[in-house]
Amino acid sequence: MFAYRIDQNEDEVVVVFEGDLDIDSSEVLEEDILPVVSEYPNIRLNFGEVYFVDSSGIGLIIRTVDELREGGRSVKIQNVRPEVLEVFELLQIREILGEEVFE
């Protein structure tokens, strides 16, 4: 089960994910969300309602963040739940994406 909500104002967009960020939700992220958010210079990804992740989901997040930053966008990931953060730590996502992405 995966849903998302997009809050946007002039120069910032906030995507609030709800559900599991996994292989099944990748399509949604890639096809629906990415085209919308890439219009904005500042992007926030809110993980507050993400309870489970898998390697495909994480792989896609990494790819997405990389691509957006290459396009000159600023990307931040916020409100990561402790249990998901444990996975992030084990995979060293902070090292891959850079500390500044997390807030």
Next chain:
Amino acid sequence: MSMERSIITRAKSAETAVEEALKLLAVNRESVQIEIIEPGGRGLLGLGSRLAVVKVTVLQMQEGRGSAAPDSAAASPGQADQTLSAEAAAFSREEQPTAAPPRAAEQIQAVQTKPVSADAEPVQQGEIGIENGVFRIVASGDRLPLLTAPAGAVLYKNGVPVEGRVSVSREDRLELESKPQVEPAVWRIEIDDFCLRAELHIQPGFETRYTLIDCKPQTHLSVPVQASRTLLPVSEAEVAARLKEMGVLYGIRPAEIKAACFTEHAGVYTVAEGSPAVQGTNGSFEMNFETETKHLGPKNREDGTIDYREIVEFPTVVEGDVLVRTLPAKPGRPGRDLMDRPIQPNPVHPIQLAAGEGVSVTEDGRRAVAIRSGMPRVKHQAFRVHLSVLPKLSHRGDVDLKSGNIRFHGDVEISGGIQNGMKVESFGSLAVRGAVGSATIDAAYSLIASGSLIGAQVNVGKRNEFVDQAEPMLLEIASQTLMLQSAIEQLSQTAAFKLNDLQQTGLGALLNVLLRGKFKTLHAVLVRFSEQAGKNEAQLDEEWAAYATRLKTGFLDLRLGGFRNASELDLFRRRTLELYESLCGPEDRPIFADIQYAQNSHLYCGGSVRVAKGCYNTTLYCQGTLDSGGTLRGGVYFAGKGINVKEVGAHGGVATKLQVSEKASIKVGNVMEGTIVQIGRRSFQFIEAASNVHGRLGPSGELLLF
């Protein structure tokens, strides 16, 4: 001048004392005056006995003075001493005949005084002696006798211990300590680190009693004492108790304990000894074939030239040959330590036979049998013996357009030659009987060319460059992969991590993330390995090629999803270790090239090169030594470990260059003009011919040529 001689003697009776005195003075009874100072006899209440003391004075002149003897009845012992001292002053030792030793049985003590001239001021000197174990002090007012305390024993003067030299007077009470002096035994038990031996270090204890030795009175008495020492043995029960307290339960030797307790000398006794474990033997193996390529020569002929005929033969086995037999390991026997604990012998390892290509191991694991004919290879590492038989290809006739190029995973033997434009590649050794034209030859280990090389491109032992690089990389890959496996294991136990996608699509997505983050270094090694393998693709054999492919599709090219699951990853890791193991350990086959003659050829060799007849306009690079019994005429010749040739260059100056590394040397019998020799960075060109050149660098880096 008048002299008077007198003597005081003591004996059991007055009569005996007088006789003794007469003897000492060597005079008869008529010429002396006798004074009884102490009549002797039974003591008070009949206890003990007192000695009689008499004073005998020689009458100077019979017609002269009369006796001046005092009234004997008035003489008290105290006065007697006074008299003695007074009269002793006139007693001349010189005039005294040699005194007979006092008869001990009669307890006679002669008191002699120093000679003093009659007209000198009379000096009163006290004396002290020991009689029947009791101090006798004869002391007058002027000078007191001196006493030096005995060594070891304690002497009390009026209850105070005496140290060094003191004077004593008649009133002083002198006593020797009667209680024995005790030095207690000092001992300890030491147990070695292995708890196999308890040693008792002992310094035995003694009790010493001192008694005075009698001696005649003298002005300065060094108190003579006799010491009697008795051993104080250590209690055996105490030793046994101490051993028990230390936990020693096994191997106790009561006889040694007893010997130690009663020893009179310091020493070390092994009072308990455990039994060490009896070590077993590891498994071993014996090989039934020659393991090394035999070098039968080259031999020096008597005339100084070298015989390069048939110098090498390869070991071969035929199908069904038993290559190796193992002998089983023999386990050891456990021992027992002092605390009665078992000591296990070191574990023993059996030999494990591993069958490589062309080899089968019997079911009991005891024998390895060749299942095809060819050249045996052995890798022996710790307790693992890996055997394989490389096949051998025998090609009859020339390699030409008709036969096609040869590429063979094993040894190759060509009975003919190799024609222009052809290519021969051997993953083992290569032997060519005939001439080689402008062909390309690659041999993994060795080349023996019995014909000439004209315009050939030769590489020997080049595969090993890749292998050298691969070795450390494999080890790194294996250890990092193990860490990767445990990281995945840990991740799969995390609550928020879903595993469904891994089950569907394989580990690829996860590996991708891990190789970017936590396992960046593994990623770098994998990429480097893959690149190297790609570059050397042509020279990799099947197992290496398969491994390189697995590495690429498993980790790097994830289009197919990478490794499917944890067990595939583990299989890959174990394969990595196997390959690593097959590399390390002693290289079982030497790398070398033996050629007869090369012209306009290009030759690389990872080992040493021997050229029988010579080279013309050839470029030769080898990492070992270059030896030639012929002439190197034109071309460049480099050998890492040194060059030894008969002749170099040509009259009329065809440029020839010999080069070695800075630590090696060049030895040439005859050098023609124009030849260049280079050692390290120093080089020299010969303007005119020379012989017996020995080029090397001197201690400060200068080039020495002879």
